[in-house]
Amino acid sequence: MERRTKLTLELAEELAIQALTFIAGDSERLGRFLAVTGIGPTEIRTAAREPAFLAGVLDYMASDEHLIGAFVNESGLDPSDIERARTALGGNTWERDVP
Numbered sequence: 001m002e003r004r005t006k007l008t009l010e011l012a013e014e015l016a017i018q019a020l021t022f023i024a025g026d027s028e029r030l031g032r033f034l035a036v037t038g039i040g041p042t043e044i045r046t047a048a049r050e051p052a053f054l055a056g057v058l059d060y061m062a063s064d065e066h067l068i069g070a071f072v073n074e075s076g077l078d079p080s081d082i083e084r085a086r087t088a089l090g091g092n093t094w095e096r097d098v099p
Helices: 009-024 027-037 051-062 065-075 079-088
Strands: none
Touching (some): 009 027, 009 079, 027 051, 051 065
């Protein structure tokens, strides 16, 4: 993926689908994803058409440092690509409160 400060919505969706495919490619990862998110395996295909769900996939991935590491090692992406894609999809990003 080309390095940019901001990803287009289309590129962010592609990255999120790539992340979902990565999660679904391993039964243990998929089982944990389904358990944590509460989504059923038959609902994933329909849900994956929604930017909010795709942002949730990236939120889920961002919550697990080991999962991010495995994903970026396999995909060749930079971990910051995940955060930029989350932002492009309207996901919540953490900002430090400064007094």
